Amino acid sequence: MDPLSAITAALVAGSSAVASGVATEAVKDTYKGLKTVLVDTYKLASTQLLEKKPTSPAAQEAVKEEIQDTPAILDDQAVLKKTKALQDAMRQELPDHLTAWxxxxxxxxxxxxxxxxxxxxxxxxxxxxxxxxxxxxxxxxxxxxxxxx
Known part of the structure; x- marks a missing residue:
């Protein structure tokens, strides 16, 4: 998966999991870590919209476009490492949590x-x-x- 798709998908999945109220601490922590580096380092504003409406196609597209408009994000090793950590945490979720989503x-x-x-x-x-x-x-x-x- 290309970095743009991976980062966007991780943010969407993480925000959806957290918003559902059934995310484990591992998912919450790794999502927060990814979001923090994107907001603090790159000033991504669209993550707030995504957190309010994680299933909104407009919010998802806003995040994708904002990341795409900041190409340095796609090469940032800290972002890619935190993206992978969130993906790994999501894969470790209990089936009951995944089912609830x-x-x-x-x-x-x-x-x-x-x-x-x-x-x-x-x-x-x-x-x-x-x-x-x-x-x-x-x-x-x-x-x-x-x-x-």
Missing amino acids: GTDIKELEAGGNIIAECIQGGVRGKKWKAKGDVRISRVTARGSSSRNP
Whole structure:
């Protein structure tokens, strides 16, 4: 994954986990560490918007654009190290925590194939349009121990 995508994805995942109220201390600490270096060193303002609305596409895009507009971030070893630490902390989360977060797909428009598999916590959505195939499979709902085939 390229640095821009990795940093953006880590910030979105971290802010979502913290906002959900079920993040472990490891996730909270590593998210705070990444955010602190971005705010203190690079004066990223969009992280505040992301924390208020972590699932907002506009907030996510604002963070991505602000990082993209500051190319030094993409080469900063401290940022990349903290990004990896947050990714690792997220991977270590208990399945119950991951299940509580679930997956939100507010808007989905497919003109071709979209395949989503092995999703924990259910899938939520509002505006979905498909002109082609959309397949969502092997979803484990919150509190469920079985998987859909």
